[in-house]
Amino acid sequence: MGKVIVVGIGPGSYEDMTIRADRALQSCDAIVGYGVYVDLVKERYPDKAFYETPMTQEAKRCALALDLARAGKTAAMVCSGDSGIYGMAALVYELRGESEEPEIEVVPGLTAACSAAALLGAPLTHDFAVISLSDRLTPWETIEKRLTHAAKADLTIALYNPASRSRPAHLKRACDILLRDLPDSRLCGIARNIGRAGESWRTLTLGELREAEVDMFCTVIVGNVSTKEIAGRLITPRGYKNV
Amino acid sequence: MGKVIVVGIGPGSYEDMTIRADRALQSCDAIVGYGVYVDLVKERYPDKAFYETPMTQEAKRCALALDLARAGKTAAMVCSGDSGIYGMAALVYELRGESEEPEIEVVPGLTAACSAAALLGAPLTHDFAVISLSDRLTPWETIEKRLTHAAKADLTIALYNPASRSRPAHLKRACDILLRDLPDSRLCGIARNIGRAGESWRTLTLGELREAEVDMFCTVIVGNVSTKEIAGRLITPRGYKNV
Numbered sequence: 001m002g003k004v005i006v007v008g009i010g011p012g013s014y015e016d017m018t019i020r021a022d023r024a025l026q027s028c029d030a031i032v033g034y035g036v037y038v039d040l041v042k043e044r045y046p047d048k049a050f051y052e053t054p055m056t057q058e059a060k061r062c063a064l065a066l067d068l069a070r071a072g073k074t075a076a077m078v079c080s081g082d083s084g085i086y087g088m089a090a091l092v093y094e095l096r097g098e099s100e101e102p103e104i105e106v107v108p109g110l111t112a113a114c115s116a117a118a119l120l121g122a123p124l125t126h127d128f129a130v131i132s133l134s135d136r137l138t139p140w141e142t143i144e145k146r147l148t149h150a151a152k153a154d155l156t157i158a159l160y161n162p163a164s165r166s167r168p169a170h171l172k173r174a175c176d177i178l179l180r181d182l183p184d185s186r187l188c189g190i191a192r193n194i195g196r197a198g199e200s201w202r203t204l205t206l207g208e209l210r211e212a213e214v215d216m217f218c219t220v221i222v223g224n225v226s227t228k229e230i231a232g233r234l235i236t237p238r239g240y241k242n243v
Numbered sequence: 244m245g246k247v248i249v250v251g252i253g254p255g256s257y258e259d260m261t262i263r264a265d266r267a268l269q270s271c272d273a274i275v276g277y278g279v280y281v282d283l284v285k286e287r288y289p290d291k292a293f294y295e296t297p298m299t300q301e302a303k304r305c306a307l308a309l310d311l312a313r314a315g316k317t318a319a320m321v322c323s324g325d326s327g328i329y330g331m332a333a334l335v336y337e338l339r340g341e342s343e344e345p346e347i348e349v350v351p352g353l354t355a356a357c358s359a360a361a362l363l364g365a366p367l368t369h370d371f372a373v374i375s376l377s378d379r380l381t382p383w384e385t386i387e388k389r390l391t392h393a394a395k396a397d398l399t400i401a402l403y404n405p406a407s408r409s410r411p412a413h414l415k416r417a418c419d420i421l422l423r424d425l426p427d428s429r430l431c432g433i434a435r436n437i438g439r440a441g442e443s444w445r446t447l448t449l450g451e452l453r454e455a456e457v458d459m460f461c462t463v464i465v466g467n468v469s470t471k472e473i474a475g476r477l478i479t480p481r482g483y484k485n486v
Contacts, residue, residue: 008357015263018253018353022262059483082357082367086481089365093478094486100474108353108361110261114251114325118351122332124325126381127389129372129398137482138369146370146396153392154385155372231343235336238329239380240302243337 001102002029002069005076006092008083008109011195012040016115021107024076032065033078040196041078048076062091069102082111086132086160113158116191116219119201121233123189123221127155133170134161144177151181156227156236159220171220175210178222182206187223189234190214203234244345245272245312248319249335251326251352254438255283259358264350267319275308276321283439284321291319305334312345325354329375329403356401359434359462362444364476366432366464370398376413377404387420394424399470399479402463414463418453421465425449430466432477433457446477 005024010016025031025045031038035052042050051068053061061077068075079087089106096104117124129150135143150157157178162171178186184207191201196217204212206222214220227236237243248267253259268274268288274281278295285293294311296304304320311318322330332349339347360367372393378386393400400421405414421429427450434444439460447455449465457463470479480486 010261013263015266016261016351018259018261019265020256020258023258059486082360084357084360084365084367085371086368087365089361090368090478090480091483091486093365093473093476094480094483096474098474106361106365108259108357110351110353111357114327114351114354114357117325117327118332118349122327122330122336122349124328125330125333127372127374127386128328129370129393129396131370142397143370146398149392149396149398150372153372153389155389155392230336231339231341233336235333237333237337240334240337243302243334 002071002073002075003103003105004065004069004092005074005105005107006083006087006089007076007078007107008081008087009037009041009078010081010110011112011115012080013195014044016110016195018109021109024107027074028076029073030068030075031078032061032075037078037080058088058091059095062088062095065092066095066102082109083107085111085130112160112194112219115194116158116221119191119194120189120203120221121235123223123227123234123236124156125236125238126224128158129155130158130160132160133174147174147177148181151178154224156224157222159222161216162214162218162220164216171214172210175206178206187227187229187234189221190218192218194219203229245314245316245318246346246348247308247312247335248317248348248350249326249330249332250319250321250350251324251330252280252284252321253324253353254355254358255323256438257287259353259438261352264352267350270317271319272316273311273318274321275304275318280321280323301331301334302338305331305338308335309338309345325352326350328354328373355403355437355462358437359401359464362434362437363432363446363464364478366466366470366477366479367399367401368479368481369467371401372398373401373403375403376417390417390420391424394421397467399467400465402465404459405457405461405463407459414457415453418449421449430470430472430477432464433461435461437462446472
């Protein structure tokens with residue numbers, strides 16, 4: 001019996017992968033994943049067998065990895081960012097059910113909240129929420145409730161999946177919800193293509209964010225009441241005295 | 244002029260450090276940090292100059308790193324977990340102020356939410372909040388407000404700094420706040436000494452968590468309404484159909 005290793009490969013660059021993730025990809029027999037993520041690692045591990053499935057076939061992808069493990073292979077299922085946060089780890093466990101076999105190992109990775117924050121400065125120094133704007137699997141009412149409470153709680157907010165071709169106006173809708181409790185001037189940031197070609201970032205206000213162009217390669221951060229700009233970077237102080 | 248690299252070293256094991264963090268520690272002249280974190284990396288980078296300051300001297304530590312950079316050195320400031328999340332990145336930016344020199348580079352790392360979740364199973368698959376129970380720099384009223392809204396929002400919650408010697412009852416107080424909105428049976432997990440000697444984890448209910456022994460080496464996760472136990476692991480399904 002082989003095993004499934006669910007590997008968070010981080011934002012996309014080899015350097016931002018953990019040493020454990022790199023070793024897992026070196027030692028496995030097969031690499032399974034969504035095509036875009038498989039493409040990020042293909043060149044560096046050329047001797048592996050690769051299995052790609054489209055975006056909407058997550059369950060099929062996880063079942064394939066489990067089948068490979070049952071056939072004696074070590075199957076690495078690659079996920080962008082962390083392997084758990086909106087990643088495949090839960091689905092692999094769900095599909096295996098109450099059986100203890102094949103073995104599942106979860107290798108965490110840098111989630112976009114961490115890598116986007118590092119690029120923008122240090123906006124997540126204090127308590128924060130991570131909320132996805134994708135309503136493919138979550139009712140919009142749930143997303144709206146979470147955004148509202150996160151704003152009322154003065155949590156810094158990292159928004160994942162701020163837009164896609166089929167949801168072009170989700171970020172605008174989210175900003176309108178946040179603007180019920182937060183001022184137009186609240187500082188925000190957008191990180192794009194983190195760790196990949198075309199990496200970029202900008203800071204802007206929540207009012208400007210409402211009109212901003214974003215796509216599925218963006219992570220958005222909405223600051224808390226203390227967030228400020230220092231030397232062009234987005235910084236949320238933790239509250240150390242005399243600074 | 245040198246530079247300051249604020250390096251997130253992850254939970255503590257070399258394997259869970261990113262390749263970029265490892266390279267930064269290899270290439271720097273000096274490693275600066277809180278003693279406990281410096282000790283985690285000292286053996287692997289023995290030719291560096293080490294500077295340690297106690298826990299309450301964060302500003303002094305960051306000023307020291309900036310001074311080393313002004314003297315032409317590359318100073319790596321090590322932070323456990325991520326360098327931004329409750330880490331030193333913001334404070335280094337604050338102390339440098341509006342000057343562009345010395346250069347600051349922020350190298351993100353695995354934050355405890357990611358590494359604890361991977362150890363416990365996959366509890367953070369959906370939207371979540373990260374909240375620290377330390378009231379050293381944050382009024383308890385703010386912490387209480389954030390806990391309350393996170394519970395009402397049905398966010399999974401990662402609790403950092405659940406207890407310390409000077410705050411032995413903070414987790415119990417936090418559970419009492421969460422229990423106003425969440426049931427006693429809500430599934431939770433505790434991860435301890437992640438990536439270090441004595442690593443352990445357990446799942447339990449929110450009612451049991453209220454009575455649990457935790458210390459400053461623990462990270463606590465409180466599940467959302469969908470969180471369940473599968474083969475002993477803590478899993479929050481994302482909502483894929485037909486699983």
